[in-house]
Amino acid sequence: MAPELLQSNIFTEKTDVYAYAVVVWEVLTGAVPWQGLNPMQVGMQILMQQARPPVPDGAPADLTALMQRCWAQEPDARPSFAEVKDLIKSSNRGMIASPSSEALSPG
Numbered sequence: 001m002a003p004e005l006l007q008s009n010i011f012t013e014k015t016d017v018y019a020y021a022v023v024v025w026e027v028l029t030g031a032v033p034w035q036g037l038n039p040m041q042v043g044m045q046i047l048m049q050q051a052r053p054p055v056p057d058g059a060p061a062d063l064t065a066l067m068q069r070c071w072a073q074e075p076d077a078r079p080s081f082a083e084v085k086d087l088i089k090s091s092n093r094g095m096i097a098s099p100s101s102e103a104l105s106p107g
Contacts, residue, residue: 001018001019001042001043001046002014002015002018002019002075003018003046003047003050003073005018006043006046006047006076007047012075013080013081014075014076014078014080015075017078017079017080017081017084018070018071018072018075018078018082019071020070020081021066021068021069021070021071022056022071023055024055024063024066024067024070025067028056028059028063028064028067029053029056033053034053050073052068052071055067055068061103062090062091066079066084066087066088070084095102
């Protein structure tokens with residue numbers, strides 16, 4: 001959960017952007033963040049320590065940079081989803097690939 005959600009129960013697009021970053025982490029690692037900690041301990045890690053799950057070794061640098069921007073402590077420091085989409089589309093790694101015309105043509 002985003003820090004502002006834990007602290008003030010505030011839901012915004014930026015809260016969802018934070019959650020998106022955690023989902024990216026889960027996809028990259030196949031793990032559950034903060035496993036073994038109770039909800040109070042997780043809240044303390046996020047709010048007081050400003051901790052985040054460790055960036056996975058070997059993950060694409062552009063994707064981990066986006067993930068880290070999306071889980072910034074301050075909501076205003078996080079990109080909007082429109083910005084996330086643009087960043088992904090313009091990524092040198094092509095994290096969002098559209099089907100090539102060859103793949104769509106019969107034969």
